[in-house]
Amino acid sequence: MEVQQRVVPVAINRCVSRRVEETYRYTDLVPVTTPRKETLTFYTCVAREVPYTYTVNVPVLKPETHTETFYTCVARQIPYSYTENVPVTTWQKQTETFFTCVARQVPYTYTEMVPVTVSQKRTETFYKCVARQVPYTYTEMVPVTTPQKRTETFYTCVPTPVAEQVTCCRLVPQTVTDPCTGCVCVVCRPVTETRTVTRTVLRPVAQTREVTINVTSWKPQQRTVTCTVYENVPQTREVSVPVTTWQPRQRTATRTAYGNVPQTREVSVPVTTWQAQKRKGTRTVYENVPQTRQVTVNVCHYEPRQRTASQTVYETVPRTREVTYNVTTFKPVERTGKRTRVVYEMVPETINVTQYDCVSVPYQTTIKVPVPCAPAMSSAAWACP
Numbered sequence: 167m168e169v170q171q172r173v174v175p176v177a178i179n180r181c182v183s184r185r186v187e188e189t190y191r192y193t194d195l196v197p198v199t200t201p202r203k204e205t206l207t208f209y210t211c212v213a214r215e216v217p218y219t220y221t222v223n224v225p226v227l228k229p230e231t232h233t234e235t236f237y238t239c240v241a242r243q244i245p246y247s248y249t250e251n252v253p254v255t256t257w258q259k260q261t262e263t264f265f266t267c268v269a270r271q272v273p274y275t276y277t278e279m280v281p282v283t284v285s286q287k288r289t290e291t292f293y294k295c296v297a298r299q300v301p302y303t304y305t306e307m308v309p310v311t312t313p314q315k316r317t318e319t320f321y322t323c324v325p326t327p328v329a330e331q332v333t334c335c336r337l338v339p340q341t342v343t344d345p346c347t348g349c350v351c352v353v354c355r356p357v358t359e360t361r362t363v364t365r366t367v368l369r370p371v372a373q374t375r376e377v378t379i380n381v382t383s384w385k386p387q388q389r390t391v392t393c394t395v396y397e398n399v400p401q402t403r404e405v406s407v408p409v410t411t412w413q414p415r416q417r418t419a420t421r422t423a424y425g426n427v428p429q430t431r432e433v434s435v436p437v438t439t440w441q442a443q444k445r446k447g448t449r450t451v452y453e454n455v456p457q458t459r460q461v462t463v464n465v466c467h468y469e470p471r472q473r474t475a476s477q478t479v480y481e482t483v484p485r486t487r488e489v490t491y492n493v494t495t496f497k498p499v500e501r502t503g504k505r506t507r508v509v510y511e512m513v514p515e516t517i518n519v520t521q522y523d524c525v526s527v528p529y530q531t532t533i534k535v536p537v538p539c540a541p542a543m544s545s546a547a548w549a550c551p
Contacts, residue, residue: 195496
């Protein structure tokens with residue numbers, strides 16, 4: 167066998183896409199607002215008086231007789247002995263030393279500062295205020311206003327359409343067969359799709375214009391004025407001033423000095439001593455003697471009494487009122503739109519394909535086939551070649 171190559175035309179189908187614009191119908195849910203009246207129940211707090219009974223403990227005084235023990239103070243005389251110290255005064259002679267104040271004259275010397283006033287001439291400096299005119303120059307900034315042209319940028323809002331992808335939901339009718347009854351019915355099922363919506367957006371656009379504005383600048387100008395300047399001019403003069411000095415002078419004087427001179431004398435002084443003496447006396451002792459007596463006291467105890475009063479109870483009472491509010495419902499509205507979809511088609515096409523075939527080629531060859539010998543013949547006649 168040998169392999170042979172050949173070109174064979176083959177018909178194939180090629181998928182080609184194309185855009186098709188079609189008109190479709192969809193259901194748009196439009197909100198519809200309708201006023202609805204309903205009866206609203208609300209609760210109001212109402213106060214009312216409710217009587218109630220309560221128990222009060224009332225104090226009650228009840229006289230009771232008790233035996234009480236009290237103590238009486240009783241006085242009685244008791245004799246006792248005691249020792250008393252009695253003062254005894256005796257006169258004794260003693261020698262005492264006393265001091266006598268004696269005055270005597272004592273001379274002393276002291277230094278006294280005596281003021282001495284002398285007239286002296288001195289030169290003093292004083293200042294005299296002198297006024298003089300002095301010119302001076304200063305710079306003054308003068309405002310100068312000049313009109314200038316400038317370019318300013320302002321923004322203008324330009325409406326621009328903008329396309330956006332909006333996801334909306336529409337109801338698509340579908341035929342559904344009930345598996346139990348076999349009835350065919352149409353059911354609207356929501357389908358979410360994306361559509362292109364164009365909205366207008368105001369975008370700021372920059373523009374320029376030339377305006378004239380007043381610009382104020384400061385221009386320096388030289389000014390010259392005369393001002394009065396006051397100066398202190400030093401001057402001298404001779405004056406006579408009294409000068410007082412202190413000069414020491416020696417003085418002599420006498421002063422009285424007092425001194426204590428000791429002297430002795432004999433005096434009689436009373437001397438008191440204490441002597442112990444035995445005494446007897448009586449003292450009064452007070453004792454508390456217990457006694458009993460019958461007394462009547464008021465005992466207070468509490469008895470329960472029933473009272474009736476009223477209290478304010480607040481209750482929530484339901485009330486109704488009619489209110490009107492807006493109810494928004496969505497109403498399906500059939501709309502028509504255009505959309506572009508991609509359609510894929512199969513286009514027949516013939517192409518050349520190289521094909522390889524295995525072909526059987528005849529050829530000749532010699533083979534040897536074994537042949538069996540006959541048994542009835544002699545070996546010489548039927549000898550195998």
